[in-house]
Amino acid sequence: MHYLIKKAFKELYPSKEITFDAKIKYSKAFKGYNANVKYARNMTNFEFRLSYSWKEISDEIKIGLLQSLINKMFRTNIETINQELYEIYLKKIPKVTPKLECNPLLEESFIRINEKYFNGMMIQPNLVFGGKNFHTLGTYNYANDQIMISSLLTKDQNLLDYVMYHEMLHKKFQYKKSGKKTFHHTKEFKEWEKRYEDKDVEKKLQNFVRKEKLKKTFFW
Ligand SMILES: [Zn+2]
Structure with missing residues (x-):
């Protein structure tokens, strides 16, 4: 022991x-x-x-x-x-933590979003693609300052940027604790999320995921 x-x-x-x-x-x-x-x-x-x-x-x-x-x-x-x-x-x-991993496609997306919504002020985290996962499109890991994006999103820049934006908001706001509960998507977080330029993006994302799931069912 x-x-x-x-x-x-x-x-x-x-x-x-x-x-x-x-x-x-x-x-x-x-x-x-x-x-x-x-x-x-x-x-x-x-x-x-x-x-x-x-x-x-x-x-x-x-x-x-x-x-x-x-x-x-x-x-x-x-x-x-x-x-x-x-x-x-x-x-x-x-x-x-020194920045270790950075995928060029993700870096471009990060830079676009950083300029547009954060005045270029956010320090770049590690940026990596995950598997072709449609259950988890993106994650932000506080422990190693890493954004991971599902490889599915390489097909659509707008959706990639939107998920990138969401994960960057996690980096910005971290999390709030209240009693025993931890809050990741706070009110402030959601307000920021609404600033994304394409107001239909949530719908598009849902459609995209639905289609990918169907493809997987029929062609796997
Ligand atoms: Zn989230």
């Missing part, structure tokens, strides 16, 4: 007994500040896998990271000061 995991667990559940073994592994396979946890179904053995970047980070913040993973694993939502520290740290990362 790794001492950090023990500390993290005991602070979350002081009266629970530790009935599992767990270790931390630093992995070079992860980019940025990613981390996850692997565990057996019977919950007796955990492996917390942290990107190499975590190695130099202070124990206080690492405990926060572990606690947020443990909370997810045990489906609890217990708040601690360490998790707060971890979240504060995450919000600072975009300013210190």
